[in-house]
Amino acid sequence: xxxxxxxxKELEQRTYxxxxxxxxxxxxxxxxxxxxxxxxxxxxxVLSGVTAGVAIAISPILAWRRRxxxxxxxxxxxxxxxxxxxxxxxxxxxxxxxxxxxxxxPLGSLQPEDIDWIxxxxxxxxxxxxxxxxxxxxxxxxxxxxxxxLVLTAAGAVPFMIATEAFGWPLLISGAxxxxxxxxxxxxxxxxxxxxxxx
Amino acid sequence: xxxxxxxxxxxPAEIDRLVHEPARLIIMATLYVxxxxxxxxxxxxxxxxxxxxxxxxxxxxxxxxVAVEKTFAANRPRTIYRLTEKGRTAIQEYGQQxxxxxxxxxxxxxxxxxx
Numbered sequence: 001x002x003x004x005x006x007x008x009k010e011l012e013q014r015t016y017x018x019x020x021x022x023x024x025x026x027x028x029x030x031x032x033x034x035x036x037x038x039x040x041x042x043x044x045x046v047l048s049g050v051t052a053g054v055a056i057a058i059s060p061i062l063a064w065r066r067r068x069x070x071x072x073x074x075x076x077x078x079x080x081x082x083x084x085x086x087x088x089x090x091x092x093x094x095x096x097x098x099x100x101x102x103x104x105x106p107l108g109s110l111q112p113e114d115i116d117w118i119x120x121x122x123x124x125x126x127x128x129x130x131x132x133x134x135x136x137x138x139x140x141x142x143x144x145x146x147x148x149x150l151v152l153t154a155a156g157a158v159p160f161m162i163a164t165e166a167f168g169w170p171l172l173i174s175g176a177x178x179x180x181x182x183x184x185x186x187x188x189x190x191x192x193x194x195x196x197x198x199x
Numbered sequence: 200x201x202x203x204x205x206x207x208x209x210x211p212a213e214i215d216r217l218v219h220e221p222a223r224l225i226i227m228a229t230l231y232v233x234x235x236x237x238x239x240x241x242x243x244x245x246x247x248x249x250x251x252x253x254x255x256x257x258x259x260x261x262x263x264x265v266a267v268e269k270t271f272a273a274n275r276p277r278t279i280y281r282l283t284e285k286g287r288t289a290i291q292e293y294g295q296q297x298x299x300x301x302x303x304x305x306x307x308x309x310x311x312x313x314x
Contacts, residue, residue: 012232074241
């Protein structure tokens with residue numbers, strides 16, 4: 001992608017991965033899913049507003065994450081092809097999230113008997129998020145995102161297993177798992193880069 | 200010719216010693232795969248102490264292989280390094296020279312490396 005030898009390409013991938021193994025985005029995504037899940041269970045009427053609030057929070061969180069990482073790992077600017085690739089990933093995620101928002105409302109208004117072949121409209125919404133994560137795991141080659149997708153897929157069946165109509169549970173459960181993984185990554189990242197400073 | 204001396208297209212003396220030193224080689228290789236990086240980032244990637252980094256960076260800057268820019272970020276000084284065109288060419292040529300030097304040895308046979 002960036003260089004002309006496999007060793008240098010591997011070095012570039014390693015340095016890129018080292019700068020992106022902090023877990024901040026994982027915790028943000030996990031907390032967002034927990035918040036949306038709890039809202040879905042407790043006050044579903046304000047679900048759209050809460051989801052929009054999460055979308056608005058993305059930009060300041062990314063800016064804070066950049067400062068958090070640079071204070072520990074130092075500043076680096078990757079090459080133009082790598083930055084282009086990164087922009088494509090963010091654009092894809094934004095488009096998928098927008099598509100999910102557009103689909104969620106009509107899907108949520110479907111009657112369970114209309115699509116009972118996949119357990120119901122709410123589980124379909126959860127599995128759409130799982131599909132988005134699956135696609136992102138392929139694009140980013142991050143194994144943990146694939147695990148998140150599988151956890152969400154499995155959690156989509158939980159409301160049927162415990163016979164509840166509160167469909168926020170899959171998001172709540174998956175979000176808690178993602179927060180736990182993200183917190184462990186942040187802890188490891190902070191320990192590994194405990195020397196803060198610039199020169 | 201001494202039978203222990205490998206046949207090479209380029210004699211070892213022509214290898215760029217400014218690049219050849221392991222710590223500087225890692226610094227230059229890291230700067231080769233990114234656009235620019237600061238002192239802290241390079242020190243973390245290479246595992247060098249601040250003193251060692253300073254001395255190696257000074258030599259690379261003196262040799263005009265690396266350009267340096269001193270700025271401030273959040274009211275703290277930040278030293279940013281990037282590879283110059285001369286440095287980029289130097290590491291590419293170094294790769295070729297080492298490749299030529301090691302070519303007669305060939306790729307190691309995995310069965311011979313087992314202990």
